[in-house]
Amino acid sequence: MNLTLKIWRQKDAKSQGKIVDYPISGIEDDMSFLEMLDVLNEELINKGEEPVVFDHDCREGICGTCSLQINGQPHGPDRLITVCQLHMRSFKDGDTIFIEPFRAKAFPVIKDLMIDRSAFDRIQQAGGYISVNTSGNTVDANAIPIEKEKADDAFAAATCIGCGACVAACKNASAMLFTSAKVSQFALLPQGQVEATNRVLAMVNQMDEEGFGNCTNTGACEIECPKGISLENIARMNREYLKASLKG
Amino acid sequence: MGGLIKSSIARKVAMALSGLFLVFFLLQHFTINFTSIFSADVFNELSHFMGTNPVVQFALQPVLIFGVIFHFVMGFVLELKNRNARAVKYAKYSGGANASWVSRNMIYSGLVILAFLGLHFYDFWVPEIVHKYIEFAPEDPTRYYPELLHKFVSPVRTGLYALSFVFLALHLWHGFASSFQSVGFNNKYSVGATKFAKAFSIVIPLGFIIIALVLHLNHNH
Ligand code: HEM
Ligand code: SF4
Ligand code: FES
Numbered sequence: 001m002n003l004t005l006k007i008w009r010q011k012d013a014k015s016q017g018k019i020v021d022y023p024i025s026g027i028e029d030d031m032s033f034l035e036m037l038d039v040l041n042e043e044l045i046n047k048g049e050e051p052v053v054f055d056h057d058c059r060e061g062i063c064g065t066c067s068l069q070i071n072g073q074p075h076g077p078d079r080l081i082t083v084c085q086l087h088m089r090s091f092k093d094g095d096t097i098f099i100e101p102f103r104a105k106a107f108p109v110i111k112d113l114m115i116d117r118s119a120f121d122r123i124q125q126a127g128g129y130i131s132v133n134t135s136g137n138t139v140d141a142n143a144i145p146i147e148k149e150k151a152d153d154a155f156a157a158a159t160c161i162g163c164g165a166c167v168a169a170c171k172n173a174s175a176m177l178f179t180s181a182k183v184s185q186f187a188l189l190p191q192g193q194v195e196a197t198n199r200v201l202a203m204v205n206q207m208d209e210e211g212f213g214n215c216t217n218t219g220a221c222e223i224e225c226p227k228g229i230s231l232e233n234i235a236r237m238n239r240e241y242l243k244a245s246l247k248g
Numbered sequence: 249m250g251g252l253i254k255s256s257i258a259r260k261v262a263m264a265l266s267g268l269f270l271v272f273f274l275l276q277h278f279t280i281n282f283t284s285i286f287s288a289d290v291f292n293e294l295s296h297f298m299g300t301n302p303v304v305q306f307a308l309q310p311v312l313i314f315g316v317i318f319h320f321v322m323g324f325v326l327e328l329k330n331r332n333a334r335a336v337k338y339a340k341y342s343g344g345a346n347a348s349w350v351s352r353n354m355i356y357s358g359l360v361i362l363a364f365l366g367l368h369f370y371d372f373w374v375p376e377i378v379h380k381y382i383e384f385a386p387e388d389p390t391r392y393y394p395e396l397l398h399k400f401v402s403p404v405r406t407g408l409y410a411l412s413f414v415f416l417a418l419h420l421w422h423g424f425a426s427s428f429q430s431v432g433f434n435n436k437y438s439v440g441a442t443k444f445a446k447a448f449s450i451v452i453p454l455g456f457i458i459i460a461l462v463l464h465l466n467h468n469h
Contacts, residue, residue, distance in 0.1 A: 072345070
């Protein structure tokens with residue numbers, strides 16, 4: 001198939017970027033979206049031009065590195081997948097495809113389509129951990145009885161791969177879905193109770209400091225999340241936050 | 249006002265609580281208006297009570313005014329902060345692909361409501377204040393119903409009034425159910441609660457519109 005790609009090109013963090021048009025032909029249905037970009041980059045390199053920089057690592061939907069806004073939607077038009085799992089059969093001959101970085105003030109562009117998501121790392125570092133005694137008498141996590149329902153919810157929250165699609169989709173560039181998943185995976189488990197109060201306060205505080213927007217419950221994040229992280233986690237985080245604020 | 253409440257979640261909860269408070273007020277207002285279409289006497293009696301009772305006048309009314317101002321000022325603050333959180337806009341953004349129009353345009357439905365409230369204050373509240381506290385006119389417990397009818401004589405006024413309530417319905421369609429999520433209420437009862445909120449957001453504004461139309465037609469008969 002023949003396509004017109006409209007790709008965001010930006011030399012570095014300080015430069016102004018712009019959309020550049022790239023016609024591309026000979027794209028197969030079975031190619032992945034990233035393979036299509038590989039083909040483009042090979043052509044660019046052969047012509048002596050700068051290849052398009054984009055993030056990727058596992059290419060199987062588990063690492064959370066790939067991050068492209070395709071035709072105005074994070075990870076493209078399909079649901080519950082990352083860009084690396086997106087195939088060209090989702091497009092048709094003659095399509096024009098906009099390819100942009102995930103946009104948020106808290107996710108500055110490094111180059112072209114690659115963004116700096118260390119804001120997420122700092123939110124995680126602020127409280128996304130538990131105290132485990134490792135001095136020889138560590139209790140096996142499986143020895144602690146946990147209700148099945150809670151274990152399932154905690155596991156579902158823990159499947160967040162930190163890709164940032166929730167922020168990219170949100171009209172407010174809010175990081176509530178990500179942060180709430182990281183708060184929930186601990187809040188639901190007995191091991192998470194020790195730091196529970198401080199955790200939610202510290203993580204929300206860090207989230208605010210990074211400059212993410214405020215949630216207005218549009219629900220775009222839940223729809224676009226490749227891992228199907230539920231809005232229930234945001235409600236849970238709000239409850240945890242209120243509880244923690246009252247405790248001080 | 250945004251500076252007073254530092255955390256994003258505290259702001260979200262404040263927005264939800266002020267919104268819920270306004271929803272509660274709306275229901276009370278609706279109940280009184282509703283009486284006007286079948287009994288001028290009941291309407292007069294209730295209005296006289298609301299207009300002269302010191303608790304309503306000097307405690308509830310200031311709380312309401314504060315609630316309205318808090319809600320829309322906070323709405324503007326949030327809107328500005330949220331716009332600022334994405335400095336460089338997308339060249340192509342498919343907002344409609346993953347979120348409803350009403351949820352993405354609360355500020356616009358809110359602005360229409362604010363414009364309506366301006367008109368409403370000018371129409372009902374300012375004459376009340378002038379009547380009671382500037383002219384010190386003697387209280388006539390039967391004046392309310394004729395005053396009310398008078399406001400709905402003009403078809404243009406009645407039309408604008410109805411249109412504003414369409415926007416209120418849009419605002420509440422997202423806002424009412426959304427406020428449950430904001431205060432952390434999302435559990436097995438949420439499906440029912442959301443249905444109730446959506447029904448409320450249609451029925452009550454529609455009720456206000458019907459009352460306005462009935463009053464308009466009553467007068468012209
Ligand atoms: C006076 C003009 C108004 C403006 C400018 C305004 C603005 C807004 C904005 C921007 C939001 C979204 C903020 C967010 O979700 O965090 C919102 C939410 C809301 N508004 Fe309003 N609004 C107005 C009047 C009203 C009225 C009269 C009512 C009720 C009768 C109301 C009820 C609500 C509710 C329930 C929410 C949802 C809060 C939440 O999601 O937690 N608003 N408003
Ligand atoms: S919540 Fe979903 S969209 Fe957001 S970072 Fe985690 S996996 Fe990505
Ligand atoms: S490259 Fe790892 S999730 Fe896409």
